[in-house]
Amino acid sequence: MMGWQVTSTISGGRRHNAATREEYTAVARMLDDAAASWRTASIAWSTAALQLSRHRVSVPLCPTLASEYANGNGHATLPYGQLIQRCTDHARACRSIGDDLSDLAALLIRAHALYETSESRMTRLMTELLQSVGMAAPAYTAIGAGALTGGGMLFGSAVERRFNPVWGLTSSARAQEGLLGAAASAIAGIGPIRSLLRTDEVNAAAERIAGVSAPLHGLVQGTELHVEEVTTDVAVVGESASVAQSLEHLRRLAEERLGKVDLGSGLDYATIAIQRYRRADGTVGWLVTIPGTDGQDDSPFGWPQNVELMSDSPTRRMNADSARMVVEAMRQAGIGSDEPVALIGHSQGGIVAAAIAADMCDDYTIEHVVTAGSPVANHPIPSSTWVTSIEIDDELVAALDGASNPSTDNWLTIHGYATQTAGSSIDTVNADGSCTPGDTASSWQRGYRAAEVRDAADGKEITHWLKYHQAAYQNATDLGSPAVIEHERHFRQVIDGELEETRYYRGRMMHAGVTTAPSERRIDMDALGDGE
Numbered sequence: 001m002m003g004w005q006v007t008s009t010i011s012g013g014r015r016h017n018a019a020t021r022e023e024y025t026a027v028a029r030m031l032d033d034a035a036a037s038w039r040t041a042s043i044a045w046s047t048a049a050l051q052l053s054r055h056r057v058s059v060p061l062c063p064t065l066a067s068e069y070a071n072g073n074g075h076a077t078l079p080y081g082q083l084i085q086r087c088t089d090h091a092r093a094c095r096s097i098g099d100d101l102s103d104l105a106a107l108l109i110r111a112h113a114l115y116e117t118s119e120s121r122m123t124r125l126m127t128e129l130l131q132s133v134g135m136a137a138p139a140y141t142a143i144g145a146g147a148l149t150g151g152g153m154l155f156g157s158a159v160e161r162r163f164n165p166v167w168g169l170t171s172s173a174r175a176q177e178g179l180l181g182a183a184a185s186a187i188a189g190i191g192p193i194r195s196l197l198r199t200d201e202v203n204a205a206a207e208r209i210a211g212v213s214a215p216l217h218g219l220v221q222g223t224e225l226h227v228e229e230v231t232t233d234v235a236v237v238g239e240s241a242s243v244a245q246s247l248e249h250l251r252r253l254a255e256e257r258l259g260k261v262d263l264g265s266g267l268d269y270a271t272i273a274i275q276r277y278r279r280a281d282g283t284v285g286w287l288v289t290i291p292g293t294d295g296q297d298d299s300p301f302g303w304p305q306n307v308e309l310m311s312d313s314p315t316r317r318m319n320a321d322s323a324r325m326v327v328e329a330m331r332q333a334g335i336g337s338d339e340p341v342a343l344i345g346h347s348q349g350g351i352v353a354a355a356i357a358a359d360m361c362d363d364y365t366i367e368h369v370v371t372a373g374s375p376v377a378n379h380p381i382p383s384s385t386w387v388t389s390i391e392i393d394d395e396l397v398a399a400l401d402g403a404s405n406p407s408t409d410n411w412l413t414i415h416g417y418a419t420q421t422a423g424s425s426i427d428t429v430n431a432d433g434s435c436t437p438g439d440t441a442s443s444w445q446r447g448y449r450a451a452e453v454r455d456a457a458d459g460k461e462i463t464h465w466l467k468y469h470q471a472a473y474q475n476a477t478d479l480g481s482p483a484v485i486e487h488e489r490h491f492r493q494v495i496d497g498e499l500e501e502t503r504y505y506r507g508r509m510m511h512a513g514v515t516t517a518p519s520e521r522r523i524d525m526d527a528l529g530d531g532e
Contacts, residue, residue: 013483130178350374
């Protein structure tokens, strides 16, 4: 049985001073140099084994010498077999030590993001270059993008031995932001020179599209929002003390409301969770859990709302039905303006969290936002709010902003890269209740290199599923990165207390005149301005 794993790199978050960074870099280089020396020794031992093998077959009269020695004439040959085996063993051991040292260097580089600045500059340069080419020669760019995507689909499908279009996302991963930026610039009417001075072309294009799509969708779906509290006896979203636990609760709520799992809660689509924690000093902290798009006809978390949330206008963003619903639920839950709040969301849920942090900072104290697979690079989140973003390189959705996330002390981004493994090292429970044990040895050998994806398909699947972001965060945590540790500490600080209650809120869209609960309320956007 095949499996999938995610390897993470880290950018942003806690930074080292120049001297400290230079020290870590020097250690990484020293480890690489030592690894090269051990590999050279491995080659030397392998060469010695080859030379002994040649000498063994080229020595004249070996059978005669061997027979004379057997007859007691004193002639003997070298123990070639033993010598060759010893040389081979030494070569293998030296190679293993060299590989271990290289792994240590790579872990040090990843954990402390030693080359983050140069990598970020190179990524930005490539994005801008692709964007410029796309604007100058759109037809040729479209052909090239099609060839890149199609080639990836064909190659991946051939390896997998079945047609799988998802491989096209993997082959085009590095080009997605640049291509999307070029398309957005054309839609927004941004020229080549102006596009070099900004990174929010997608958001400008989204505002132009939303100006047409939002009213049309309102005619179909209705513009009246009904938000009500719903109850369940099942602890779908339980008590949390870490980002990892909160991601698992987010996954449970998301998959329960989509029908991917059946926890027996009765919760359905367009449902979020709000938790109140009582801290040791008597103050209250809040955690808001926001799943992503469900696409139901009367859901505020439909597909068109994504475009509105991506707009560069605060008014448009906060009038998106999903944002309105979450803010209304926060009001009903009784969150005070001076009480610390953490928001965690996947996909559209993460965009909603970023929009609230950016546009409702005068109404709520949003201290920490966690996004998974959400394109939020250009949302103007204030520096007082910490942001932990998790993105998989070929999921496409996270690249829809056409730009990389800010790399600052308060904004940490974990980038995950999914690769296939020979087998799963995680125990699985089968449909009949039997257990298939994982490969413990494989898990131990993998170590810090990657984290296993739970319940992954045998073949390539869309990495936008939350389980891939969970694996990416696990691997980043395993690395022991100071930046990740600091963000984890800050998130935990917001909800560091006893869970007092978990409340669930469901939203529905209706046409005007339909009877709704008295809790319905539309957010007053006049004070926000249009931000343009």
